[in-house]
Amino acid sequence: MFRFTLPRDIYCGHGAIDELSLLKGHKKAFICTGGHSMRAGGFLQKTEKVLKDAGLATYTLEGITPDPSIEEVQKGAKLMEEFQPDVIVAIGGGWPLGGGRAIGGGSPIDAAKAMWVFYEYPNLTFDEIKKPFSLPPLRQKAIFVAIPSTSGTATEVTAFSVITDYSTGIKYPLADFNLTPDLAILDLDIPFTMPKKLTAHTGMDALTHATEAYVSKFANGFTEPLSKQAVSDIFDNIVESYHGDKEARGKMHIAQCLAGMAFSNGLLGITHSLAHKIGAVFHVPHGCANAILMLYVIQFNKKVCLSRYADLARVAGLPGRTDAQLVISYEEAIQKLNQKMDIPLTLKDYGVPEELYLAKKDAIAENAVLDACTPENPREADAEAMAKILECAYYGKTVNF
Numbered sequence: 001m002f003r004f005t006l007p008r009d010i011y012c013g014h015g016a017i018d019e020l021s022l023l024k025g026h027k028k029a030f031i032c033t034g035g036h037s038m039r040a041g042g043f044l045q046k047t048e049k050v051l052k053d054a055g056l057a058t059y060t061l062e063g064i065t066p067d068p069s070i071e072e073v074q075k076g077a078k079l080m081e082e083f084q085p086d087v088i089v090a091i092g093g094g095w096p097l098g099g100g101r102a103i104g105g106g107s108p109i110d111a112a113k114a115m116w117v118f119y120e121y122p123n124l125t126f127d128e129i130k131k132p133f134s135l136p137p138l139r140q141k142a143i144f145v146a147i148p149s150t151s152g153t154a155t156e157v158t159a160f161s162v163i164t165d166y167s168t169g170i171k172y173p174l175a176d177f178n179l180t181p182d183l184a185i186l187d188l189d190i191p192f193t194m195p196k197k198l199t200a201h202t203g204m205d206a207l208t209h210a211t212e213a214y215v216s217k218f219a220n221g222f223t224e225p226l227s228k229q230a231v232s233d234i235f236d237n238i239v240e241s242y243h244g245d246k247e248a249r250g251k252m253h254i255a256q257c258l259a260g261m262a263f264s265n266g267l268l269g270i271t272h273s274l275a276h277k278i279g280a281v282f283h284v285p286h287g288c289a290n291a292i293l294m295l296y297v298i299q300f301n302k303k304v305c306l307s308r309y310a311d312l313a314r315v316a317g318l319p320g321r322t323d324a325q326l327v328i329s330y331e332e333a334i335q336k337l338n339q340k341m342d343i344p345l346t347l348k349d350y351g352v353p354e355e356l357y358l359a360k361k362d363a364i365a366e367n368a369v370l371d372a373c374t375p376e377n378p379r380e381a382d383a384e385a386m387a388k389i390l391e392c393a394y395y396g397k398t399v400n401f
Contacts, residue, residue: 068111077118152202154260200341201287206256223266299399
């Protein structure tokens with residue numbers, strides 16, 4: 001038996017933020033957002049206005065950081081406790097930091113999800129909530145609304161949140177169907193404002209979601225069509241989206257949501273396991289880490305699920321008569337997308353110092369085995385296998401074991 005969970009309602013279109021008026025009847029909305037991008041674009045002000053016009057009092061928490069920490073989450077939960085909202089509205093995603101470094105996707109929404117848990121259950125510890133699919137029922141105090149600003153994480157429709165424990169240098173994916181938002185709003189005006197690098201990273205994150213969900217041990221008849229459609233739409237639109245085509249950006253915003261529906265219910269694999277651990281240690285943006293790692297994980301996994309990857313190559317319109325030829329085409333297509341969007345092909349090319357890689361690789365591999373995304377990978381991977389994949393991704397070697 002399997003479970004398939006989505007938000008109750010998804011609103012998608014230009015100006016979709018106006019649909020927040022449907023919250024009329026609620027009393028207080030706690031708004032969570034990141035840096036300055038949502039305010040600079042006018043989207044935060046619009047969110048506040050629509051809610052106030054609907055009769056809700058609002059409190060806005062701005063400045064949620066990329067890769068939100070446990071401490072930041074707990075601080076936000078205390079503010080929620082003081083305000084006592086019956087609606088939590090999270091808007092935004094990652095944006096470039098100094099030096100042009102793009103941080104992908106759903107950090108304010110991820111942080112708000114974790115704050116929501118601690119708001120409803122203040123006595124829980126982080127160690128208790130990080131155990132996959134173990135949360136008590138939410139919505140005792142508030143419902144959750146998500147408005148994404150990037151086209152990649154799909155956290156607006158997923159049962160996941162990623163929080164960083166900086167004391168250990170480990171990113172933890174919180175996983176529980178309770179975390180699936182009640183209402184998702186995909187306002188197609190928002191992704192037009194994304195910088196190119198962020199568009200590339202989040203787009204490849206979405207492709208990784210669709211790919212891993214399709215080959216996951218928990219893929220099913222509901223998730224498979226979503227994965228296939230997402231892969232097809234991403235291949236059709238990601239490069240044009242990167243170059244600023246407005247129609248392509250709108251299509252990518254929808255495609256990443258389809259991929260999110262797939263992986264939230266079919267789960268992921270070790271591309272994400274490694275990316276979670278690399279991100280916290282090497283400070284590689286999540287989508288970029290996935291873009292680099294995906295090739296090497298496919299080479300590792302295809303020994304047990306060649307035909308599954310071949311299916312995706314077919315829907316992407318790639319050449320090949322046999323499954324093996326099709327999968328090679330898929331691998332090559334991923335590398336070509338990276339090259340077209342100026343994404344490094346290896347961790348070394350990204351700029352991770354070799355001495356840092358050598359010092360941390362074993363710990364990263366061991367922690368990746370413990371990641372919540374590892375059990376659903378189609379091929380079992382122990383710490384030794386993880387370390388070998390990481391080595392290949394660092395130096396650009398073919399995975400042949």
